[in-house]
Amino acid sequence: MTAEPPESVAESVAESAAVTAAGSAAVVTVRAPRREALYFALRNGKLVAGLVVVLVFLLAALLVPLTIDYGPNDYVGPAASAPSGEYWFGTTTFGQDVFAQFAYGLRATFLVGLLGGGLAAVIGMAVGFTAGYRGGLVDEILNMITNIVLVLPALVVLLIVNAYLGVRSVGVQALFIGLTSWPWAARAIRAQTFSLRSRDFVDLARLSGVRTPKIIVREIAPNMSSYLFMTFILLFGGSILIAASLDFIGLGPTQGVSLGLMLNNAARWSALHLGMWWWFIPPGAGITAIVGALYVMNVGLDEVFNPKLREM
Amino acid sequence: MWRYFGRKLLIYGLTFFVAVTINWMIPRFMPGDPVQSMLSRANIAQPEAVEAMRAHYTNLFGFDLPLWKQYANFWAALLQGDLGISIWVFPTPVTDVIVRAVPYTLGLLVPAILLSWVAGNRFGAFAARRKWLDNTALPVGYVLTATPYMWLAILLAWGLGIVAGVLPVAGAYSFAMEPSWSWEFLGSLVEHWLLPFASLFLVAFGGWAIGMRNMIIYELEADYVHYLQSLGASRRLVRRYAFRNAILPQITGLALQLGVLVAGALVTEIVFSYPGLGHLILKAIQNQDFFLLQGTFLFIVIGVLIANFVIDVAYVVVDPRTRIGMGEAA
Numbered sequence: 348m349t350a351e352p353p354e355s356v357a358e359s360v361a362e363s364a365a366v367t368a369a370g371s372a373a374v375v376t377v378r379a380p381r382r383e384a385l386y387f388a389l390r391n392g393k394l395v396a397g398l399v400v401v402l403v404f405l406l407a408a409l410l411v412p413l414t415i416d417y418g419p420n421d422y423v424g425p426a427a428s429a430p431s432g433e434y435w436f437g438t439t440t441f442g443q444d445v446f447a448q449f450a451y452g453l454r455a456t457f458l459v460g461l462l463g464g465g466l467a468a469v470i471g472m473a474v475g476f477t478a479g480y481r482g483g484l485v486d487e488i489l490n491m492i493t494n495i496v497l498v499l500p501a502l503v504v505l506l507i508v509n510a511y512l513g514v515r516s517v518g519v520q521a522l523f524i525g526l527t528s529w530p531w532a533a534r535a536i537r538a539q540t541f542s543l544r545s546r547d548f549v550d551l552a553r554l555s556g557v558r559t560p561k562i563i564v565r566e567i568a569p570n571m572s573s574y575l576f577m578t579f580i581l582l583f584g585g586s587i588l589i590a591a592s593l594d595f596i597g598l599g600p601t602q603g604v605s606l607g608l609m610l611n612n613a614a615r616w617s618a619l620h621l622g623m624w625w626w627f628i629p630p631g632a633g634i635t636a637i638v639g640a641l642y643v644m645n646v647g648l649d650e651v652f653n654p655k656l657r658e659m
Numbered sequence: 660m661w662r663y664f665g666r667k668l669l670i671y672g673l674t675f676f677v678a679v680t681i682n683w684m685i686p687r688f689m690p691g692d693p694v695q696s697m698l699s700r701a702n703i704a705q706p707e708a709v710e711a712m713r714a715h716y717t718n719l720f721g722f723d724l725p726l727w728k729q730y731a732n733f734w735a736a737l738l739q740g741d742l743g744i745s746i747w748v749f750p751t752p753v754t755d756v757i758v759r760a761v762p763y764t765l766g767l768l769v770p771a772i773l774l775s776w777v778a779g780n781r782f783g784a785f786a787a788r789r790k791w792l793d794n795t796a797l798p799v800g801y802v803l804t805a806t807p808y809m810w811l812a813i814l815l816a817w818g819l820g821i822v823a824g825v826l827p828v829a830g831a832y833s834f835a836m837e838p839s840w841s842w843e844f845l846g847s848l849v850e851h852w853l854l855p856f857a858s859l860f861l862v863a864f865g866g867w868a869i870g871m872r873n874m875i876i877y878e879l880e881a882d883y884v885h886y887l888q889s890l891g892a893s894r895r896l897v898r899r900y901a902f903r904n905a906i907l908p909q910i911t912g913l914a915l916q917l918g919v920l921v922a923g924a925l926v927t928e929i930v931f932s933y934p935g936l937g938h939l940i941l942k943a944i945q946n947q948d949f950f951l952l953q954g955t956f957l958f959i960v961i962g963v964l965i966a967n968f969v970i971d972v973a974y975v976v977v978d979p980r981t982r983i984g985m986g987e988a989a
Contacts, residue, residue: 491670498674498967500918502925503959504681510944510952511685531915584805591807592926597944610809614930619817619828627817631810639805643798 387651394647400640404633408453419443419451419604430625437625440616448604449629455605456587456637459521463586466525468579471532476563478533479540490537497530502592509598517600520593524586532578539571573652577645584641591634606630660975660982667971671964678960682953683733687726742957743950747942753954756939761958763831764935766852768924771859772913779867780909784902786868787875796868803865808923812858812930819854827851829932855931859923863916870912874905907978914970917963 388394417423422442430437436445478489501524508523509515543549544567552562568575593599594607595614613619613627694716698709717723724732736742742753783800786792803811820828832838832847878884878901887897928937936955943952975981 491673494670495674495677497915498671498964499678500921500959500963502918502922503956506940506944507682507685507952507956510949588805588807589922592809592922595807595809595926596929596941607807610807610813614809614813619813619821622821624817627810627813631807631813635802635806635810639802642801642805646801 384651388647391647391651393643394651397640397642397644397647400636401644404453404637404640405457407450408457411450412447412454415444415447415450417444417447419448421447423447427621427623436629437623439612439626440618440621440623445609445625445629448609449606449633451604452606452609452630453633455517455600455603456590456634458517459524459590459605460583460587460637462518462521463524463528463590464579464583466522467529467532467582467586468575470525471529471578471582472536472568472575474529474533475536476540476567479537480544480559480563480567482541482544486537489533493530493533493537496527497534499527501527502589505589505593506596506598509593515598515601517603517605520590520600521586524589528582528585528589532582535578536571536575539574540567543567543570573648577648580641580645580648584638587634587638606634663975663981664971667968671968675960675964678957679734679737682956683730686949686953687729737957742954745951746948747946747951753950756951757936757954757958760935760939763933764924764928764937767855767859767928767933767935768920771856771863771924772917772920775860775863776867776909776913779864780871780906782864783868783871783873784875784898784905787872788879793872797872800865800869800872803862804869806862806865807926808858808862809926809930811862812855812927815854815858816930826854828854831934851931851933855927855933858927858930859920862923863920866916867909867912870909871905874908875901878905907974910970910974910977914967917966921959921963 412419420443423444424434424438424442426438426442427440428434428438434444434446436449438444439448474489474493478486478493504527505523509520512519540563549562549566552566557565590599590605591607591610594605595611597611597615599605599608599611607630609630610627613623613630618624618626694713698712698716740754742757745751745753745756748756782796786796816828819826827833827850831851832844833851836844836847838844875898879897881901881904884897884901887900924935925937925940927933928935929941932938936959939951939955942948943955
């Protein structure tokens with residue numbers, strides 16, 4: 348389950364963040380709030396812990412495959428052997444190295460999160476900013492589209508699309524995940540923009556003849572940057588979970604390996620009944636650790652940006 | 660209020676229209692040829708037989724007609740409840756196959772959603788601002804909500820089903836039984852239902868508990884809470900007011916999460932070979948049974964739309980502001 352923030356919470360977070368940012372920027376120099384955020388960030392246990400876990404996995408995904416001189420799907424070892432000094436996570440029924448699959452699978456996981464979450468964030472921002480800033484008929488239409496995509500169950504749409512795709516890759520998977528998972532972000536960003544667009548500094552910019560795209564990029568977006576970043580993190584985690592489900596159902600990338608595909612293979616070749624726990628525990632644990640760390644990081648960021656939550 | 664329902668119904672109507680259109684478009688506009696892939700799956704040597712099959716399938720999809728006519732025919736067939744013939748269990752109509760599977764999915768999904776929502780909200784409200792509970796329960800909640808449904812299902816099946824051997828891990832009832840209204844059969848049904856239910860419940864529970872805990876913390880900072888406190892209201896009373904306000908976004912959240920919950924139920928069913936819609940989807944994909952897959956898709960969309968509408972009604976019942984037409988919310 349993706350932990351989407353209830354809208355009103357999200358609103359109040361970004362609103363207070365925006366207020367403090369605008370207020371302190373007016374009084375102190377521009378750099379001070381940034382340094383203040385860093386000060387609280389480094390002292391926030393949740394943020395640091397979450398970040399460390401994510402970075403450890405990211406480094407593992409980048410570096411470990413370089414040290415392995417065979418592919419993740421090569422038949423290298425004895426069949427179905429338990430974890431040992433040579434094969435850290437054991438081997439599959441076919442003698443594939445589970446550790447190698449895990450390391451390569453992490454790459455696919457991060458890639459899907461980055462591309463899928465990134466695309467969803469871009470669409471969500473484009474729709475949210477436009478609808479919130481323009482208002483009127485544009486808002487009505489975009490809102491209607493958002494609501495329709497929101498109600499459609501994303502995974503089931505993805506099932507249909509992927510079933511008809513003959514050759515599937517991580518990139519295409521991420522593309523379709525991005526295309527289906529943006530609506531809640533668009534809604535939240537629209538609400539934020541709506542509350543910012545009548546502020547004095549936006550009026551001032553409009554009066555001085557600044558064009559709309561520039562106002563959005565220069566005046567509105569920076570005042571909710573913390574909120575945008577947190578939205579991206581949630582979309583990132585959500586993409587990873589959706590991709591894992593797709594892979595597990597058997598609609599993962601046709602070539603290569605991912606954590607969801609490992610679970611799919613383990614289930615298909617009854618690792619469960621053969622008691623080969625080393626085959627299905629690492630991939631699930633990896634996904635849970637990464638996504639859980641992202642969520643915890645988000646709570647930490649929330650506390651850093653929203654002073655109201657700090658005194659906890 | 661009627662305006663509110665009118666808008667909602669309009670959106671659901673449009674969503675249904677879009678879903679049907681997607682369903683119609685994908686086989687026709689995706690790269691790859693569904694007829695070809697079904698032919699190659701059939702694996703027939705004689706060219707005459709292949710040609711006959713190709714003609715049959717092309718006719719079945721109606722690929723030889725002009726596009727607008729194909730689209731109109733698609734709607735006409737749909738409105739008559741005709742979703743085609745399943746290839747996996749040839750020659751049963753897809754509608755029959757799905758109707759047989761739906762009760763299992765609903766039996767799993769509805770209790771899991773409702774119970775996890777109620778229990779998660781209660782627990783989250785209870786844990787908020789209670790230092791030790793917050794510190795222990797919160798991390799557990801985040802781990803639970805980050806867990807892929809199928810992984811928790813696999814872990815439960817392995818731990819309780821195979822290692823401990825206390826609960827069955829496959830099917831909806833014992834393979835040795837025929838469905839009947841006996842106590843023995845009902846017992847078997849419940850026994851097989853427990854593990855899939857538990858894995859759905861736990862993941863969803865974590866999400867609701869965290870959501871509620873965060874909402875309560877925000878609510879406890881609100882003006883009306885400070886006012887109540889300065890009047891000397893008891894902690895209990897204050898929390899009760901905060902809970903009633905915090906529950907509203909959670910109802911909206913329920914609507915937002917429906918898709919994710921349905922997805923969770925589908926993969927959980929696959930883990931436990933539970934004969935619901937998830938199992939059908941798996942079989943449809945393995946057998947390239949596109950009619951079955953698309954029919955299941957439509958059924959799920961309709962189910963989600965109905966559930967959304969029920970939630971809208973619940974929202975109006977709970978929040979008096981929507982009744983007098985003030986609230987644009989939700």
